[in-house]
Amino acid sequence: MKKLLLFNALLFLFWTLSAQQQASKIDFKVPTPSPDATFTQQFGELEIKVSYGRPLTRGRKIFGALVPYDSLWRTGAGECTTLEFRAAVIIGDKKMEPGKYSLFTIPGAEEWTIVLNTDASLHGSFGYDQKKDAHRFTIKSSRTERFYETFSIEINDFKLNGEASLNLLWENTLVRIPLRTPADDDIMTEIQLRLLKNKEQNADLLFQAANYYYATRRDLQQAAQWALAAEKLDLENFAIPNLAQKIFADMQDYQMATQMAQRAIVLGEKQNRTAAVAALKKRVDEWLKLK
CATH class of the missing domain: 1.25.40.10 (Tetratricopeptide repeat domain)
Structure with a gap:
């Protein structure tokens, strides 16, 4: 009988301690440092869908440091950045057929290389194969007065003749990628x-x-x-x-x-x-x- 009472007392103590430990656990929901973003932009008679991760600066030097110059960059965070066209669109003077493409860049101090690759299933740049590039061209970058804490992609600068630009913005850097409808x-x-x-x-x-x-x-x-x-x-x-x-x-x-x-x-x-x-x-x- 004494053994049974001792066992029950120990079991009660175990349950009490377990309950206290569970109650002391706090699960803070910390915001992701690189939130995902997806948007669709009407452009002439077509739609462009952009999906990408948006890393934050968080006090770091970005271009030339965190993102090295002259190296392939996923142009965002997480999965590879993708562009999806519902109809043909002209980018950098080349007509791109409808489809989904991954977007990579090679940043430079004054000039960037823009890369559109046919493999849109990559995690970042892991597994990138240059042989699958659909288009590669260079473009000048510019400096902005505004500081962009969060990496941003936008489609803007629309003109009535069917021109616009896909803008990459981060830190004090702006890259305008020319778009044009056929x-x-x-x-x-x-x-x-x-x-x-x-x-x-x-x-x-x-x-x-x-x-x-x-x-x-x-x-x-x-x-x-x-x-x-x-x-x-x-x-x-x-x-x-x-x-x-x-x-x-x-x-x-x-x-x-x-x-x-x-x-x-x-x-x-x-x-x-x-x-x-x-x-x-x-x-x-x-x-x-x-x-």
């Missing part, structure tokens, strides 16, 4: 063929070409010629003289801008475009003061 090439090829070579006389085609040249800040003289030619073929389309007045105004030819605006006003009044007519009349008044 759409601009396709549009310009069609304009060259149908208007400049075959001299087609189609009001809508002439208007669209003039509008594209105007929107992408190309040859405004040529855009103006196409707009005038389009108007001769379609005298009832308010959009044509309205575009023409913008083009001539940007060329600082306010006499022609006024003429085109007045034609647009006549059509706008017929079509009950009250707000547009009011804006055009205000512009005409401003131009008349410049004469």
